[in-house]
Amino acid sequence: MTTTIPADGVKDFNRPDPLVQFLRAPFHARSYTGLIYLMLSMPLGIVYFTFLTTGLALGVGMLITVIGLPVLGLTLWGGWWLAALERQMAIGLLGAKVPPMGPTPFRSGLGFRHDLEAFLSNSVTWTGMLFLGLKLPLGLISFVLAVTLIALSTSFLLVPFAYPMSLIEMDSVILWWVDSPGEAALCFLVGLLLSYVSLLILNGLAAFWKAVAVAMLGGERHVAPGAGKPMALAPVEPVSVEPEAPAE
Numbered sequence: 001m002t003t004t005i006p007a008d009g010v011k012d013f014n015r016p017d018p019l020v021q022f023l024r025a026p027f028h029a030r031s032y033t034g035l036i037y038l039m040l041s042m043p044l045g046i047v048y049f050t051f052l053t054t055g056l057a058l059g060v061g062m063l064i065t066v067i068g069l070p071v072l073g074l075t076l077w078g079g080w081w082l083a084a085l086e087r088q089m090a091i092g093l094l095g096a097k098v099p100p101m102g103p104t105p106f107r108s109g110l111g112f113r114h115d116l117e118a119f120l121s122n123s124v125t126w127t128g129m130l131f132l133g134l135k136l137p138l139g140l141i142s143f144v145l146a147v148t149l150i151a152l153s154t155s156f157l158l159v160p161f162a163y164p165m166s167l168i169e170m171d172s173v174i175l176w177w178v179d180s181p182g183e184a185a186l187c188f189l190v191g192l193l194l195s196y197v198s199l200l201i202l203n204g205l206a207a208f209w210k211a212v213a214v215a216m217l218g219g220e221r222h223v224a225p226g227a228g229k230p231m232a233l234a235p236v237e238p239v240s241v242e243p244e245a246p247a248e
Contacts, residue, residue, distance in 0.1 A: 034206030041139030083128030090213035099218030156191030
């Protein structure tokens with residue numbers, strides 16, 4: 001009898017439901033590496049924005065001279081490496097499966113003209129620059145949201161440790177004066193709930209960054225043929241066993 005095991009169409013019954021994975025996310029280490037990514041988004045966005053605006057403005061402004069094009073070229077080249085840094089951060093901190101960016105610029109050994117054409121025709125060169133440009137506005141939103149949620153959750157969690165000198169205020173307006181152990185315990189429980197909900201929100205934001213990184217920091221056309229595809233198992237050939245001859 002010949003037995004074959006199909007490579008495709010095999011359902012993994014041990015894989016949890018996506019909703020269950022999302023609700024369990026605050027208990028996984030990836031949630032906190034994603035939080036690090038969100039906290040770094042604004043300072044890195046400022047660096048990228050400064051680099052791009054300075055390089056592009058200087059290069060365009062000096063196109064009438066001989067150094068305008070080299071400045072623009074160096075800006076694009078530097079942007080490619082900054083995008084490569086962002087790709088590695090997305091892989092390491094967000095767990096993103098980002099496709100390769102393509103060949104390393106100007107390393108083929110086939111001549112400057114060939115390398116320049118390959119670099120400019122690579123779509124990741126331009127989508128990577130766009131990603132760097134979006135890093136500041138989206139990074140600012142991510143940073144502010146992360147800091148606000150963390151501060152709000154932590155303020156409730158610390159109430160029992162500061163009792164009886166505890167109060168909840170917003171914009172110098174006292175919303176709640178905690179003057180009993182029961183209220184302090186209630187604040188702590190509210191803080192736990194806020195921490196859980198905050199991590200879910202921040203995980204969703206990290207998932208957004210993960211999707212953007214996959215879409216803009218790599219290209220499927222640079223994936224090696226056959227890479228990442230499941231290997232089909234060869235059919236199992238029947239084995240025939242001949243009966244032993246009776247002993248004389």
